Amino acid sequence: MRTPNMTKLFIKNIRVFSVHLYKHYTTVTKPATILKINNKEYATDDYTNVTPKILSYLNRDLHLKKDNPISIVRQRIVNYFYSFTHGGNPIFSVYDNLSPVVTTKQNFDDLLIPEDHPSRTKSDCYYMNRNTLLRAHMTAHQSELLRSGLDNFLMIGDVYRRDEIDSTHFPVFHQVDAVRSQRKEQLFHEHPGLELFEPYFDPQRPQMFKNSIKDPNKQSCHSLEATKLMEAQLKNHLIGLVHSLFGDNVKHRWVDAYFPFTHPSWELEIFYENNWLEVLGCGIVRNEILANAGPNNTIAYAFGLGLERIAMALYKIPDIRLMWSEDSGFVSQFQNKLNEKITYKAVSSYPQCTNDISFWLPSDVTIDTFMNNDFYDLVRDVGGDVIEQVKLKDRFVHPKTKKHSLCYSIIYRHLERTLTQVEVNEIHKEIEKAIVKTFNVVIR
Numbered sequence: 001m002r003t004p005n006m007t008k009l010f011i012k013n014i015r016v017f018s019v020h021l022y023k024h025y026t027t028v029t030k031p032a033t034i035l036k037i038n039n040k041e042y043a044t045d046d047y048t049n050v051t052p053k054i055l056s057y058l059n060r061d062l063h064l065k066k067d068n069p070i071s072i073v074r075q076r077i078v079n080y081f082y083s084f085t086h087g088g089n090p091i092f093s094v095y096d097n098l099s100p101v102v103t104t105k106q107n108f109d110d111l112l113i114p115e116d117h118p119s120r121t122k123s124d125c126y127y128m129n130r131n132t133l134l135r136a137h138m139t140a141h142q143s144e145l146l147r148s149g150l151d152n153f154l155m156i157g158d159v160y161r162r163d164e165i166d167s168t169h170f171p172v173f174h175q176v177d178a179v180r181s182q183r184k185e186q187l188f189h190e191h192p193g194l195e196l197f198e199p200y201f202d203p204q205r206p207q208m209f210k211n212s213i214k215d216p217n218k219q220s221c222h223s224l225e226a227t228k229l230m231e232a233q234l235k236n237h238l239i240g241l242v243h244s245l246f247g248d249n250v251k252h253r254w255v256d257a258y259f260p261f262t263h264p265s266w267e268l269e270i271f272y273e274n275n276w277l278e279v280l281g282c283g284i285v286r287n288e289i290l291a292n293a294g295p296n297n298t299i300a301y302a303f304g305l306g307l308e309r310i311a312m313a314l315y316k317i318p319d320i321r322l323m324w325s326e327d328s329g330f331v332s333q334f335q336n337k338l339n340e341k342i343t344y345k346a347v348s349s350y351p352q353c354t355n356d357i358s359f360w361l362p363s364d365v366t367i368d369t370f371m372n373n374d375f376y377d378l379v380r381d382v383g384g385d386v387i388e389q390v391k392l393k394d395r396f397v398h399p400k401t402k403k404h405s406l407c408y409s410i411i412y413r414h415l416e417r418t419l420t421q422v423e424v425n426e427i428h429k430e431i432e433k434a435i436v437k438t439f440n441v442v443i444r
Helices: 004-027 069-082 138-147 224-246 287-293 307-315 320-324 328-334 372-386 421-439
Strands: 034-037 040-043 093-095 101-103 127-129 132-134 152-160 172-183 251-259 262-272 275-285 298-306 353-360 387-397 404-412
Touching: 040 127, 069 152, 069 172, 069 224, 069 307, 132 152, 138 152, 138 172, 138 287, 138 298, 172 224, 172 307, 224 251, 224 262, 224 275, 224 298, 224 307, 251 275, 275 287, 275 307, 287 298, 298 307, 307 320, 328 387, 353 421, 372 387, 372 404, 372 421, 404 421
Parallel strands: 093 152
Antiparallel strands: 034 040, 101 132, 127 132, 152 172, 172 298, 251 262, 262 275, 275 298, 353 404, 387 404
16 A cells, blocks of 8 residues: 555656646647547637647546546436426436537627636637637536526536646546526515516616626626525525535535626535635526526526535545546446445555457357456466456457457556566466467467
């Protein structure tokens, strides 16, 4: 097991490597004339700054990858919001496969983010070109979903921001954003005499009224009753969420905040591990956003949170880059543990080496009759303690010859020193010889 000093050294080495890699791709790589992303082409221009390394993270979908801590937190949050039902059906719908490529209109203009706002700069975002970028927040999809007629929904996915590199920052992370909008009869079903809007505001002609956010308590178009009731609903839902994640006894506090797309706005902090931890940002959606998207007669709340931040706090994961690890020592700690209390344990500081081995089976053996455990035992016999894991990777039947083939990945790792690839190759060759002799197979 790795000591605390070894853990620090491991994290430091990862950090140094990431910094060098990041600098390389942001200073050396020159954009191509055309970028092809997910079978779509984007013309580059003077705004293009997305790098091959960043594009390599696309479609990894850690939030959907079973047993990844990010996915576990996502599922727990979804399960919580699915508990809000109407007529036996969940109130909230979930959208977790939206394209990360968005327009500047989606990412900024639809959310009332001013043209001179620092979040629009090339130093903050990854642009394909002046009008297209990798989304910087899941809120980029808010208006399009409202425009499609949805009222209560979660948006979940990977977001991309140019940021510092350390144990808590990475250029790609994952967010859950949500919107809940309500009409008068829904919000005031027990008080039908109350109104969503002030008497002087006409929701059918919102362009005739300049909505002010000078009052810290509400937008000028909303009635105080509607704002306060929506605020209470928002805060109750989010306190319930942190209780479901961190336990019923966790302390919390609300901090006034500013976001261009909500007013009033707050951040929720919890007292966890003897520190105040910012968990999420939220607020009452600016009415201009709702009116531009179509629903002129509703009031809405919205919130957004980072899944990595929650997962790192919940499971004591010391470095955000571990979320991307496919190391079996890391992944196995989260397998099938959706609702269990997990404390991450540092794996060996020495790297894995993985070699594949594939072979044709003899004619009297099929992919269904070959005994995997026999193979595993032989591998352990030959490789000894440097064998960390053996995984069945592929089963294949040749369409013409009808020969059967298997492919396994063998993961090697020494607990006390770094294995060289030369050493691993030698062990791997001995395993090949042994399975040929023992099982009468033919190495592919």
